[in-house]
Amino acid sequence: KIALSLREVHKSFGEAHIIRGVSLDLSEGERHAFIGPNGAGKSTLFHLISGQFKPSSGEILLGQQPIGGLAAERINRLGLARSFQITNIFPKLSVYENLRLGVMQRFGLQYTLWRPVSGFSRVRELTEQLLEQVRLTRHRDTLGGELSYSEQRSLEIGMTLASDPKVLLLDEPMAGMSREETDYTVDLLRELSAGRTLMIVEHDMDVVFSLCDRISVLVYGQVVATGTPEEVRSNAQVQEAYLGTEVNV
Numbered sequence: 001k002i003a004l005s006l007r008e009v010h011k012s013f014g015e016a017h018i019i020r021g022v023s024l025d026l027s028e029g030e031r032h033a034f035i036g037p038n039g040a041g042k043s044t045l046f047h048l049i050s051g052q053f054k055p056s057s058g059e060i061l062l063g064q065q066p067i068g069g070l071a072a073e074r075i076n077r078l079g080l081a082r083s084f085q086i087t088n089i090f091p092k093l094s095v096y097e098n099l100r101l102g103v104m105q106r107f108g109l110q111y112t113l114w115r116p117v118s119g120f121s122r123v124r125e126l127t128e129q130l131l132e133q134v135r136l137t138r139h140r141d142t143l144g145g146e147l148s149y150s151e152q153r154s155l156e157i158g159m160t161l162a163s164d165p166k167v168l169l170l171d172e173p174m175a176g177m178s179r180e181e182t183d184y185t186v187d188l189l190r191e192l193s194a195g196r197t198l199m200i201v202e203h204d205m206d207v208v209f210s211l212c213d214r215i216s217v218l219v220y221g222q223v224v225a226t227g228t229p230e231e232v233r234s235n236a237q238v239q240e241a242y243l244g245t246e247v248n249v
């Protein structure tokens with residue numbers, strides 16, 4: 001079954017034609033990587049899917065439901081969540097409070113943030129679950145801003161998962177991590193993406209090869225190749241357009 005479809009999606013900013021006819025079907029449970037040079041439009045494509053930008057033309061479907069141009073919160077409620085290229089946690093709130101905020105948003109409770117929520121046992125239960133899933137139980141009372149860099153990314157991924165999305169978009173989640181932190185996060189993502197469809201922008205080919213079932217190569221707003229990691233690696237056009245060249249950091 002198809003989890004997400006892009007059909008001839010275009011996006012222009014004024015005269016600049018940034019996304020130039022992207023069509024792609026992602027299956028349920030698929031882990032799909034986007035690679036490509038800096039400025040290719042990877043983040044823009046994610047913004048279009050998650051509702052930060054409206055497509056200039058073309059269709060985006062979440063399952064059967066057209067979502068192109070819907071508001072981001074609406075798309076989130078329909079089952080799609082994303083992280084951003086820059087970490088997006090609340091540094092002055094504890095790990096537990098950060099995750100609780102995510103869970104409360106899921107239930108439309110964002111305006112009651114500063115009231116006692118101890119009575120909301122469902123919220124508490126889900127927050128505890130998330131804490132464990134992202135392996136931050138021992139840091140429950142640590143302030144977000146005091147976590148290590150990779151723990152901050154784990155927390156951010158936890159907040160992204162709070163809405164229990166069917167489709168999860170992660171934009172360079174391993175950027176700036178050491179080898180060790182990257183390996184840890186790959187393992188965590190493999191676990192957390194089980195039963196979901198994952199779209200990830202990632203430059204580290206070791207990560208892509210060990211985590212993803214399929215890869216799309218985006219160059220100047222167009223998908224120049226899609227396939228398994230092996231297929232893409234041996235594609236001459238891809239090697240010319242991307243592999244072995246300077247990559248986005």
Ligand code: ADP
Nearest residue numbers: 013016018037038039040041042043044045248
């Ligand atoms: P990538 O994530 O692949 O590095 P981006 O999607 O961030 O690439 O950017 C692709 C191109 O789109 C860049 O040339 C960037 O300057 C341009 N771009 C992105 N957002 C906007 C915007 N809001 N207005 C105008 N141009 C934009």
Ligand code: MG
Nearest residue numbers: 038039043248
């Ligand atoms: Mg970039």
Ligand code: MG
Nearest residue numbers: 042043044085
């Ligand atoms: Mg980007």
